[in-house]
Amino acid sequence: MSETSTNVMTVRGLTKSYGATSVLQGVEFSVARGEVHALLGGNGAGKSTMIKIITGAVSKNDGDIRFFDEDGRERSETEGRAKVAVVHQELALLPHLTVAENIALPNHRKGMGLFRRTAAAREAFESLRMIDQGFAATCLHRPVGSLSLHEGQMVEIARALSSGAELILLDEPTANLTALETERLFTVLRKLTGENGLSVVFVSHRMKEIRQIANVCTIIRDGRTVVDRQAINELSDVAIIEKMGQVTASHAVERTRLSAVTFDASSATNTLTIQEQGFKLELRPGTILGVAGAPAGPAMLIDGLTGAARSKRWTVARAGWPDRLQSPRQAARLGAGYITGDRAHKGVLHSLPIIDNVMASRRVVRGAAIAGGSEGAECLDLLKALKVRAASVWDLPNTLSGGTQQKLLIARWLGVPSRLLVLEEPTRGVDIGTKREIYQLIRQMAASGTIIVWWSTENVELLEVCSRVVAFDTEGRCAGVLAQADFSEEKLVTLTGMAA
Known part of the structure; x- marks a missing residue:
């Protein structure tokens, strides 16, 4: 035959x-x-x-x-x-x-x-x-x-x-x-x-x-x-x-204009406290908290952290913040950033050019409605840091591959002086080399004092990057927290009730 x-x-x-x-x-x-x-x-x-x-x-x-x-x-x-x-x-x-x-x-x-x-x-x-x-x-x-x-x-x-x-x-x-x-x-x-x-x-x-x-x-x-x-x-x-022409894990990502803002990690005023019934977790500046498990529990936590809370289950407290964040705009202006996992419907602005997609978060934080004179150079720096190859910053996002569009969402918050950055599947659809670059960028943001909260369905990447992991079971309940010294995929599987 x-x-x-x-x-x-x-x-x-x-x-x-x-x-x-x-x-x-x-x-x-x-x-x-x-x-x-x-x-x-x-x-x-x-x-x-x-x-x-x-x-x-x-x-x-x-x-x-x-x-x-x-x-x-x-x-x-x-x-x-x-x-x-x-x-x-x-x-x-x-x-x-x-x-x-x-x-x-x-x-x-x-x-x-x-x-x-x-x-x-x-x-x-x-x-x-x-x-x-x-x-x-x-x-x-x-x-x-x-x-x-x-x-x-x-x-x-x-x-x-x-x-x-x-x-x-x-x-x-x-x-x-x-x-x-x-x-x-x-x-x-x-x-x-x-x-x-x-x-x-x-x-x-x-x-x-x-x-x-x-x-x-x-x-x-x-x-x-x-x-x-x-x-x-x-x-x-x-x-x-x-x-594939990809880089190895030891590749160092190029640095861009990261914010010089720093936080006192020992100061209680910079601590973020998240809690629900019978559960309380304090996050100091520089913490990378992983979130594991089925979507129900993580989604409610993310809503509370980003001002989109449909549920009153989680409370978020920080000095200088209101008792409850009322909207994503308010959260962004208080220093809480968010990268959605649904880039097609909630992330990428398909009808706007690349520069508007990249600069969107900066404009919200700065209260600017239109492009500033320095935005072109700033956008090019961010694209270079994430190795985004585009003919022009005025091209539409649909001229880029899906994984490259994901980089635009990362670029929105790269270098923005954020106190909190919530990531929902930030490496979805990106290649192996880009994953390593994103890991390095997240570590850089944490080193500058940003608290990172990262939900992923890939346990392996949470264990590699995070300092702690909070696990939710299949019913959406908080099942426990693993410290870095206790990390293992087997323990995460046991807590979440999901196969590896």
Whole structure:
């Protein structure tokens, strides 16, 4: 049997340019039936663009994409794309429709009768139940607009699984999932690839997860294929990072204009106290507090710290602050910054240029409504520090990759004299090298006296960077605090009740 007859798709010589910017330069890529294939590359390497071309969302300049049925016969491009489902890095859900309606959408037919709608809801439930039975039972008829980012991610994945596709393209599918939800997803994918012959393209920057689920990998760098279909166990993490053109953990990030503001760590007036029923935690300047666990508990804590509190459960106290922060604007002007994990809907200002995105927090803090004369140079310094390559600061953010857009959110608070910075999945969708740069920047901010509160679903990065970690269980209750001397992933798993 030829290689082509075992493939569900082959891509040969794929090119794509936007004006003078060349994104793909002759990419080679093939996916065999029944495999999980890791597509790897740094931010801006061209992964998301290739996925959009495969699905027909973006046109190619040149190259060849072929689809094949289970007998090895070539399908037409239209027929082949009908057998492809995709979960994009940024969610594509209709907020006014219910969870069930969003999942059933790919199979929707105009004039669908009551019987078919009932059957569609039942099928949607079964797809969602494979990932999280409790969520499926309670949220099937809720509007998607009422869901958290992490719940929306599960809906996206369930929709892909229910579509009847033979090839599923998953672009950072676990970025908003807990460890337990990720393991459930992997169990489903292993079953579908092993028993049903489903093929999966898995895009992620989380090396542990890549090794857990993928059979082979392809690595693209600067729009070119540098590793074509190599077994994942034949490459070390270091080798993969080098092939991607990434930096090692010892790389030192370039410094930018960090604030010279310092705080007296021993002064009680600079201490931040957060508490709920029976729980109290004092954070002194320079503390990096990790937050682990399912979203319910961390979300309420974050709301309290950023002035967006929908719940009165958590109280936040600091000398010179009101008893309760009333709004994000008030929090920002008092020195409390926030980087959201939902960059598509709550973070990036899509209709405004890069400079407005980067300078937004400074303008709120300074009370400025329009750009100042020095902002251009300040913005360029910040972009340089985070290695953001943009043709102009006046370009729109959608000219950048998803991971690079995440850097814009980091840049907003870099160097702003903040007393508190709340981070919600700050490394979501960024490559390994950029993660290390963000870790270093966070340490620099803490060294200048900022209190960092950091929620992440990646226990490993919390253990690497934080001085303490507060853990929440699956019911959203505070389960305990680990000091640095007691850190271990096993202890975090026990406290949060979630698999590693």
